[in-house]
């Protein structure tokens with residue numbers, strides 16, 4: 107478990123799902139459902155991490171690891187707890203777990219217009235390597251594909 111001030115990052119459990127769904131609804135135009143989170147947590151390849159302030163869920167990150175590729179496919183922070191380093195703590199934690207599990211490359215997709223997330227990932231060394239046309243719905247938008255290459 108990692109500590110960032112009062113924020114702790116640890117494994118995401120089924121008990122976190124109702125709060126995660128609330129954060130999803132406040133954060134995403136196409137939020138994940140409870141069923142999607144349940145499926146994610148049951149996937150043996152999943153790396154799903156929860157950030158808590160005390161006992162309160164304030165953010166989460168879902169990734170998976172297949173061979174030497176990690177893929178971050180969900181990250182959100184409760185709107186009242188943004189710009190406090192919560193997402194940074196989750197990303198740092200996930201990179202470390204994925205690397206320890208054998209990931210050489212870590213990918214993610216982000217909405218082309220999502221400057222906050224692009225800046226955030228950029229701080230960790232992720233670079234845009236391409237675009238997926240019309241990848242997102244509601245509203246339709248391209249995805250920027252970002253990659254974190256192996257370290258030196």
Ligand SMILES: CC(C)(COP(=O)(O)OP(=O)(O)OC[C@H]1O[C@@H](n2cnc3c(N)ncnc32)[C@H](O)[C@@H]1OP(=O)(O)O)[C@@H](O)C(=O)NCCC(=O)NCCS
Nearest residue numbers: 133181182183188189190191192193194216222223225226
């Ligand atoms: C993007 C998101 C996860 C950031 O979470 P957060 O906990 O506020 O991020 P952090 O506090 O760790 O931010 C670290 C850095 O990222 C960048 N950043 C974060 N939010 C930003 C914003 N709104 N605008 C510009 N830069 C931003 C800044 O460089 C920030 O450092 P600073 O606060 O010292 O300036 C959060 O805004 C969110 O949940 N958004 C909705 C869901 C989403 O877009 N998820 C990502 C999809 S891939």
